[in-house]
Every structure is written in C-alpha cells, then in structure tokens.
Amino acid sequence: MRKSYRAFILPALLLSSGLVATAHAETYYVDSRLGDDRSGGTSADQPWRSLARVNSWPFQPGDQILLTAGSAWKEPLTITRSGKAGSPITIAATGSGSRPRIDAGGVSEYAIGVINAEYVAVSGLEVTNDAPSPAPRTGVLVRAENRGVTRGIRISDNYVHDVRGTNDRKDNGGIVFSATGKTVATRFQDLTVERNIVWRVDRSGIAGISDRVSFLDWFPSKNVVIRDNYLEDIGGDGIVPRGTDGALIEHNIVRYAGSRAPGYNAGIWQWSTDNSLIQLNEAAHTRTRYDGQGFDSDYNSRRTTFLYNYSHDNAGGFLLICSPRRNGKDNLGNRGTVARYNVSRNDGTRIFQLSGNVSDARIEKNVIHVGKAMDVQMIVATEWQGWARNVRFAGNVFKVAGTARYGSEKGRSGPDYLIKAGFSPAEAIRFKRNSYFGSHVDLPEDGTGQSVLPYREAASDWQVPTFDPARADGFTEFLARHRAWMLAMLTRELEAPVTPKQPRRSSIFETRR
Numbered sequence: 001m002r003k004s005y006r007a008f009i010l011p012a013l014l015l016s017s018g019l020v021a022t023a024h025a026e027t028y029y030v031d032s033r034l035g036d037d038r039s040g041g042t043s044a045d046q047p048w049r050s051l052a053r054v055n056s057w058p059f060q061p062g063d064q065i066l067l068t069a070g071s072a073w074k075e076p077l078t079i080t081r082s083g084k085a086g087s088p089i090t091i092a093a094t095g096s097g098s099r100p101r102i103d104a105g106g107v108s109e110y111a112i113g114v115i116n117a118e119y120v121a122v123s124g125l126e127v128t129n130d131a132p133s134p135a136p137r138t139g140v141l142v143r144a145e146n147r148g149v150t151r152g153i154r155i156s157d158n159y160v161h162d163v164r165g166t167n168d169r170k171d172n173g174g175i176v177f178s179a180t181g182k183t184v185a186t187r188f189q190d191l192t193v194e195r196n197i198v199w200r201v202d203r204s205g206i207a208g209i210s211d212r213v214s215f216l217d218w219f220p221s222k223n224v225v226i227r228d229n230y231l232e233d234i235g236g237d238g239i240v241p242r243g244t245d246g247a248l249i250e251h252n253i254v255r256y257a258g259s260r261a262p263g264y265n266a267g268i269w270q271w272s273t274d275n276s277l278i279q280l281n282e283a284a285h286t287r288t289r290y291d292g293q294g295f296d297s298d299y300n301s302r303r304t305t306f307l308y309n310y311s312h313d314n315a316g317g318f319l320l321i322c323s324p325r326r327n328g329k330d331n332l333g334n335r336g337t338v339a340r341y342n343v344s345r346n347d348g349t350r351i352f353q354l355s356g357n358v359s360d361a362r363i364e365k366n367v368i369h370v371g372k373a374m375d376v377q378m379i380v381a382t383e384w385q386g387w388a389r390n391v392r393f394a395g396n397v398f399k400v401a402g403t404a405r406y407g408s409e410k411g412r413s414g415p416d417y418l419i420k421a422g423f424s425p426a427e428a429i430r431f432k433r434n435s436y437f438g439s440h441v442d443l444p445e446d447g448t449g450q451s452v453l454p455y456r457e458a459a460s461d462w463q464v465p466t467f468d469p470a471r472a473d474g475f476t477e478f479l480a481r482h483r484a485w486m487l488a489m490l491t492r493e494l495e496a497p498v499t500p501k502q503p504r505r506s507s508i509f510e511t512r513r
Contacts, residue, residue, distance in 0.1 A: 025062030025087065029094070030054060032071035044094075051077045051102070062087035067100035067125065069093055076108035083119030088152060093124035099159060099472070100124075106131025106164065109172075110141035118144075119152035126159045126472075134166040138176045139201065144188065146181040151189045153177070155196065159472045163201040167235045167261035173204035174231070179221055179243065180211045187212065187243070188221040195228045195479070199469035202235030203261050205254065210243020213272035213300060214330040218512050220245040220274065222505060227251060228479050232469050236261030238283065239268045246505035247273060251280040251483055253467075258288035258315075266320065267311075269296030270304060272330075274510075277503040279307040280486060282464065283314065289349050289415035292316020297337040299323035299356075300330060302512075306339040308490055308498055310464070311347055316415075317376070318344035318368070322355035325385035332512060333357040338364070343493045345369040345462065349416065350377045351404075354391055354426060356384025365395040367493045369457060370438070374402035378440070380419055381426035382409040389427040393434055393444070399455055400438030407442055460492065461485075 028041045028048065035041075035049030041057075048054065051073050054065055061084040083089040091112075093100050102125060104111035111127045114120050127139045139160035144150035155175060165172035175193055179186045187210070198205045206226055212219035224247040231238050231254045238254035241247045249268060258265035267283030270276045283294030294311030297304040299322060311318040319342075323334035334357065344351060344366065351368055354361070370376055378398060381388050387408075398404060407419035408426060421442040423429040431444040438455030440447065465481045467474075490498045 024060055026060070027064040027066060028054070028057070029066050029068065030071070031068040032073055051075045059089050061089065061119065064090045064092065066092055066094035069095035069097035069100060072101040072103065074103050074105050074107070076104050076111055076113060077102055078113045078115060079117050079120055080115050082117045083152070085119060085152060088119040088121045088154070089117070091122045091125070099126040101126040101128070104129040106135065106137065109136055110138045112140045114142045114153060116144055116147055118150045121154040121156070123154070123157045128162045130162045130164045134164055134202065136169055136172045137163055137165045138172050138174070139163045139198070140175045142177040142191070144179045144186050146184040147186055148184055149187055149189050150179065153188065153191045155193045158196045160196060160201065161199040161469065165202040165235070167203040170204050170207060170236065170240070171209050173207060173235070174198035174201040175206045176204065176209065178209035180209065185212050185217070185219040187219050188224060190223045191221065192225045192227070193229065194225065195475070197469055197472055197475060198229060198231040198234070200233045204236055204240060205231040205234040205238045205257065206240070207237065208241040208243065210272065213243045215328065215332065215512050222246060224248070230467055230469065230475070232256055233259055235259055236265045237269065238266070240270065241273060241276065242271045243273065244270070244276065245274045246503040247276045248503045249276065249278045249281065250500070251486070253282045253482060254284070256285045256287060258286045258292055264291040266291045266296040266316070267294040267314065269298050270301060271298040272300040273304065274302045274506050275504050276301070276304045277307065277501060278305065278309065279500055280309065280483070282310045282482070282486065284312050286314040286316060289316045291320055292349065292415070293320045293353070294318055294347065296320040296322065297334060299334050300332055301334055302332070303336040304338070305501070306342055307501060309342045310486060310489065311342065312345040314347045315349060317350035317353060318347045319351070320353045320355060321358045321361055322353070322384060323357040326357050333359060335359050337361040339366060340364045341490070341494055342366045343490060346371040346374065348374065348376060350380050352379045353382060354380070354388035354429070355382045356388070357386040358388040359390050361391040363391070363393045363396065365494070367397045368399065370400040370402050370404055371457070372401040376402070376404055377407070377417065377419060378404035379406050379444070380408065380417060381423045381429065382417055387426040388429065391428070392430045392432065394432045395434065397435045398437065398440070399457065400440060401455055401457055403439045403441065405441040406444055461489065
C-alpha cells in the first residue's frame with residue numbers, strides 16, 4: 001500500500017508544479033560558421049549548421065531553437081511543429097554580435113515560415129528575401145490552412161528588410177499572416193506582431209489574409225495585436241488586418257507607404273473587420289494620391305475606431321471612409337466608424353473623404369492643420385456605387401493657413417476629384433460645434449455666418465522623433481521616445497489628457513447581417 005501511494009503522489013506533485021510540461025523541453029543551437037549537422041545540436045559547443053536540419057527536426061512543446069549571432073543562411077527557416085499553451089516552440093538569437101540573418105534570396109516564397117503550427121514565437125532575427133526580379137515573396141509568413149483555430153503566434157523584435165515581392169498582389173511583402181480553409185474554417189487566436197522593423201518591402205508591410213468574411217461564413221481571427229512596429233519605404237499598403245474581430249493596431253509608425261505599387265494604397269487600414277481599434281499610430285508621407293491617406297476605414301466592416309493618431313504629410317490626405325454597394329453576400333458596407341481625438345498636419349488633397357456606402361460615422365474632436373499655400377478638400381463626399389449617409393462632424397477644430405474646400409464629387413481628373421458646393425446626393429451629413437480658422441470655401445452650415453479669422457500656425461514642437469531603418473540599433477529607445485513625444489503632442493493639441501482604450505469584440509447579439 002505504501003509503495004502504490006508513493007507511485008501515485010509523485011506524478012501528481014510533478015504535474016501540479018508544472019515540471020511535467022517542461023521535463024522534455026530541449027534547447028537546440030544553430031551556428032552557420034562553426035556548426036555541424038552531424039552534431040546533437042543540444043549544446044552550444046556542438047551546434048547544428050544548416051536551417052535544413054532545423055526544418056526537418058520533430059520539435060516538441062517548450063523546445064528552443066537558438067540561432068547564433070553573426071550567423072547567416074541563404075535558405076528559409078520553416079516551422080511546422082506546434083508548442084502548447086505555456087510551452088511554445090521558441091526561435092530566437094543567442095550570443096553577442098549582429099543578428100542571425102536569414103536571406104532567402106528568392107529561393108523560397110518566404111524567409112521564415114510558420115506553417116500550420118501554433119504556439120510558436122519568433123524573435124531577434126534579421127530577415128531578407130531579395131532577388132533580381134519581383135515575384136510573390138514574404139519576409140515572415142504565418143500560414144494556417146484548413147486547421148480550425150490556430151493559437152499563440154508571436155512575431156516580435158525582428159528586422160525585416162529588402163523583400164522583393166510583387167506589387168501586383170497584396171498577399172506578400174514584409175510580414176503576412178494568412179488564415180484560409182476551403183474545407184475547415186480557419187482563424188488565428190492570440191496572434192501578436194510587435195516591435196518589428198519592416199523596411200523596403202513590396203507590396204504590403206504587415207498584412208492579414210482571410211477567406212471567411214461573408215455574412216454566412218464569418219469566422220474572424222480574434223485577439224490580434226499589431227503594436228510598436230516601424231515600417232518605412234513600403235511598396236503598397238503599410239498595415240492591413242483583414243477578417244478580424246477586436247484587433248488592436250497600436251503605436252505603429254508607417255512612413256513612405258505607397259512608394260511603388262500601382263492602384264490604391266494607404267498607410268494603415270483594415271478590411272472586413274469588426275471592432276478594430278487603431279490608436280496612437282503615426283502615418284506619414286504616403287506617396288500616392290490614389291487614395292494615399294494616412295488612414296482608411298474600408299468596407300465590409302463595422303465599428304472601426306481611430307483614436308489618438310497622428311497623420312501628416314500624406315499625399316492623399318488624412319482619413320478615407322469607404323465602401324462600394326452593399327450586397328447580401330460579402331459586403332455589409334461600412335458602418336459605425338468613429339474618428340476621435342486625432343491630429344492631422346499638412347496632409348494633402350483630401351483630409352476627410354466619404355466614399356460610397358458609408359453610414360453612421362462620427363468624426364469628433366479632431367484637430368486639423370492645413371499649411372500655408374496648401375489648397376485641400378477638407379471634407380468631400382464621393383461616389384462609389386452609392387453615397388454616404390448619416391455622418392456627423394462635431395467638435396472638430398479646422399486650422400487653415402492655406403485654403404480648405406467642402407463639397408461633393410462632380411467629376412474626376414486622374415486621382416483627384418472635382419467638387420461642387422454641398423454634399424448632395426450624400427444624405428444627412430451633419431455638422432455641429434466645429435471651429436473654423438483661416439480660409440474656407442463653401443463652409444458647412446455650422447460655419448455659415450461665423451466670423452472666420454485669418455490663421456497663422458503658432459510655433460510648436462512638430463519634430464517627431466526619427467529612426468534610420470538602415471541601422472536596427474537603438475530601436476527600443478526610439479520607440480520610447482516616439483511614444484512620449486506622441487503623448488505630449490496629443491495632449492497639447494487636444495488640450496486634454498490622452499486616455500487609450502482597450503479593444504472589444506462583438507457580442508452574440510451583434511451577428512453580421
């Protein structure tokens with residue numbers, strides 16, 4: 001009896017202490033210069049050499065794969081094994097010196113691939129995928145296909161640059177997470193992309209892909225977080241989550257998006273999402289005027305919120321809210337977008353554009369600066385298989401040192417809209433308690449009759465912190481400086497404390513229809 005009791009109690013103690021879950025976890029070392037694939041790989045002085053050895057190994061939950069600093073490979077890294085909650089499979093750097101570098105060189109569609117695996121963390125690596133000619137290529141690809149809910153993916157602290165993708169497709173570029181399934185509905189749960197540098201990539205910077213976005217087939221990814229990333233010189237769109245509910249896109253910096261891709265591009269936007277919270281981001285210097293805004297609330301989406309963002313020097317403007325005609329299959333229009341407490345400075349062409357079937361939007365308490373000699377369309381309603389309705393502009397402050405115009409589309413000239421006074425045929429575009437300074441043409445009704453005074457911008461600190469993506473060093477310090485500057489600038493411009501929010505998800509009573 002005593003022996004059988006001890007045999008029972010020892011496994012129970014191990015289980016309660018968590019030792020069982022990690023008892024078989026191993027650490028594997030990989031060194032491209034000193035390693036040998038015939039080695040065991042489980043000690044720093046007997047590392048593996050190639051990523052092919054890593055790709056073929058049957059890793060278990062809790063295993064770590066440590067790539068030695070200063071190493072470089074011209075082959076992809078592919079992870080197809082899953083960890084468990086609390087025991088992820090971890091790929092990271094070890095040692096001092098330059099980041100381990102994975103340069104796929106066009107021999108693979110991705111440099112790092114997390115393929116049909118969950119509970120995987122990838123951090124601390126340098127990633128490129130360049131080649132002489134464009135083709136569908138990605139720096140880091142997270143792909144789940146026909147596998148249901150895929151959990152616990154974390155892509156963090158990586159330096160992704162020089163990815164020669166194709167600008168003809170949006171599903172390639174820097175970091176792409178793709179959940180698809182013709183036979184099994186597939187989505188991500190708890191996916192985080194944070195503190196990565198993404199530089200000189202085509203076509204997308206950070207993008208999500210989903211194929212379950214129709215009314216009858218809605219299976220969105222949940223707990224998606226895209227935070228503290230720096231993106232510069234992006235061929236097309238900067239950051240675009242798709243097919244998500246309650247995504248948080250927070251404190252990212254996107255500069256020089258739309259640099260090469262034809263067609264329509266913007267800095268930060270979403271598509272086919274519910275309850276996206278886009279806050280504390282900077283979007284700047286988007287180069288195209290085909291869209292070309294810093295921010296965009298796109299179609300088949302509900303309750304997108306833009307809060308405490310800074311948009312500046314974007315060729316196409318600040319904010320686009322858009323949707324083509326609603327249908328009973330895969331587009332419920334654009335409903336309930338909120339843009340509140342944002343600052344725009346020296347954005348061009350169209351500051352606020354309401355395009356197509358937009359409804360129930362609220363544009364409130366934003367501060368807009370238009371520079372001297374600039375002539376912009378401050379608010380314009382345009383046609384896209386229909387017109388906007390029930391949009392409220394309230395409590396905004398329009399400070400115009402140049403000229404601002406208001407109206408609706410009467411024609412087009414390339415990427416630009418010709419406008420006429422008034423917002424018809426858009427319906428119920430309402431204005432209340434907005435403040436107008438400077439030169440305005442065809443003011444909305446709440447500005448009619450006001451004494452609008454000339455405006456000259458006061459001297460203020462607009463020197464947003466800069467970062468050189470050619471040097472990844474100092475990135476953590478830059479993020480801290482940038483966030484502090486953003487909070488100080490927003491507090492000054494809004495004349496109120498900055499209080500970020502947490503995202504929410506749809507309840508069972510908010511079914512798509």
